[in-house]
Amino acid sequence: MKAARMGASPALEGRTERRLADADPLVAGALDRALSGKDLRLEEVEELLRVSGGELQLLLLTADLVRRKLVGEVATYVVNRNVNHTNICTGSCRFCAFRRPPSHPEAYSLTPQQLRAKVEEAVKMGATEICLQGGLHPDFGLETYLGLLRTIREVSEELHIHAFSPAELDHLSRKEGLPVDEVLKLLKEAGLNSVPGTAAEILSDRVRETICPAKIRTERWVEIVRSCHRRGIPTTSTMMYGTVETPEERARHLLLLREIQRGTGGFTEFVPLPVVPQNTELSRLGITGPTPEDNLRVHAVARLALAGYINHIQASWVKLGPEGARTMLLAGADDLGGTLFEENITREAGGRWGQGMTPQQLRSLILGAGRVPRQRSTLYELLD
Numbered sequence: 159m160k161a162a163r164m165g166a167s168p169a170l171e172g173r174t175e176r177r178l179a180d181a182d183p184l185v186a187g188a189l190d191r192a193l194s195g196k197d198l199r200l201e202e203v204e205e206l207l208r209v210s211g212g213e214l215q216l217l218l219l220t221a222d223l224v225r226r227k228l229v230g231e232v233a234t235y236v237v238n239r240n241v242n243h244t245n246i247c248t249g250s251c252r253f254c255a256f257r258r259p260p261s262h263p264e265a266y267s268l269t270p271q272q273l274r275a276k277v278e279e280a281v282k283m284g285a286t287e288i289c290l291q292g293g294l295h296p297d298f299g300l301e302t303y304l305g306l307l308r309t310i311r312e313v314s315e316e317l318h319i320h321a322f323s324p325a326e327l328d329h330l331s332r333k334e335g336l337p338v339d340e341v342l343k344l345l346k347e348a349g350l351n352s353v354p355g356t357a358a359e360i361l362s363d364r365v366r367e368t369i370c371p372a373k374i375r376t377e378r379w380v381e382i383v384r385s386c387h388r389r390g391i392p393t394t395s396t397m398m399y400g401t402v403e404t405p406e407e408r409a410r411h412l413l414l415l416r417e418i419q420r421g422t423g424g425f426t427e428f429v430p431l432p433v434v435p436q437n438t439e440l441s442r443l444g445i446t447g448p449t450p451e452d453n454l455r456v457h458a459v460a461r462l463a464l465a466g467y468i469n470h471i472q473a474s475w476v477k478l479g480p481e482g483a484r485t486m487l488l489a490g491a492d493d494l495g496g497t498l499f500e501e502n503i504t505r506e507a508g509g510r511w512g513q514g515m516t517p518q519q520l521r522s523l524i525l526g527a528g529r530v531p532r533q534r535s536t537l538y539e540l541l542d
């Protein structure tokens with residue numbers, strides 16, 4: 159009785175066992191291995207990323223069982239404030255509607271006074287984290303980045319600073335002619351606590367060539383993330399899906415993250431990010447983004463593929479909407495991310511879900527999924 163080994167309720171055990179017997183042998187075998195706590199193989203992850211109908215229902219049930227075994231009934235959120243310090247960017251990602259050229263009337267870079275005011279506001283509203291990311295500004299070097307960290311630290315020693323994507327870290331390292339490890343050392347000394355694992359998109363150079371040809375390649379993303387972990391700087395991990403990638407490329411992405419985590423243990427969570435293409439170049443290519451069914455599949459498969467390695471799966475309310483995020487809590491997810499307070503990047507791409515959520519709204523979504531809401535720190539310590 160594999161389900162019994164997961165510690166599930168007898169009713170769920172029975173239902174899962176009966177339905178497994180009716181499924182396609184490869185799907186049933188993969189779910190059975192997941193329930194037994196074994197690592198899924200590439201072909202199994204790929205196959206699960208293709209299921210539909212009754213097999214999708216079985217996948218969701220299995221992901222929910224595995225979630226329950228690994229993290230229980232608690233679902234978490236973090237009280238944070240998002241700040242995008244500049245929208246000036248030399249990049250050309252085709253899924254991005256946020257960047258502006260330096261001479262554009264809407265181009266901006268926050269002054270230290272503006273950043274300070276936002277951080278003070280965050281402290282007043284009880285935030286434990288500042289999430290800081292921006293474009294690849296052609297003039298921003300180490301002094302600018304260190305200055306951003308110092309400004310935040312002048313307001314608060316306690317706030318967790320979660321900042322600078324691997325793409326920004328690469329930009330900075332090249333601009334200064336310094337190895338990324340040296341850049342990380344200096345940023346950490348100035349107060350950087352953790353790094354967003356964004357800019358991963360799909361870790362396949364074939365896909366990157368189409369959707370973000372000028373962006374750091376897979377190998378560089380992996381190198382930077384491993385450097386962060388070696389320096390004692392945790393990162394999140396992400397996957398932006400729903401563009402031109404195949405199920406195999408999604409599966410390889412998930413297993414690459416698992417492999418990195420096996421070596422470093424530095425990922426705090428995995429965040430599936432459905433692409434929001436409406437106002438971007440991608441929509442002109444006819445890309446409309448993933449279906450609700452695809453969202454369920456990706457969250458559930460991520461739970462199974464990363465089980466025992468990355469045990470927190472975050473549903474992004476910014477991308478999925480509040481109801482979509484709540485639904486993902488029933489498909490393997492156990493976290494709703496942050497309050498954010500000020501979200502720009504997805505909104506400019508066509509996101510419809512506003513700039514922030516209150517802790518009460520996030521708690522009520524979690525309760526609506528029949529789970530126990532808890533506020534967490536960036537590193538998943540429970541705070542309430």
Ligand code: SF4
Nearest residue numbers: 247249250251254293
């Ligand atoms: S996604 Fe980031 S790096 Fe790419 S164009 Fe937009 S702001 Fe620049």
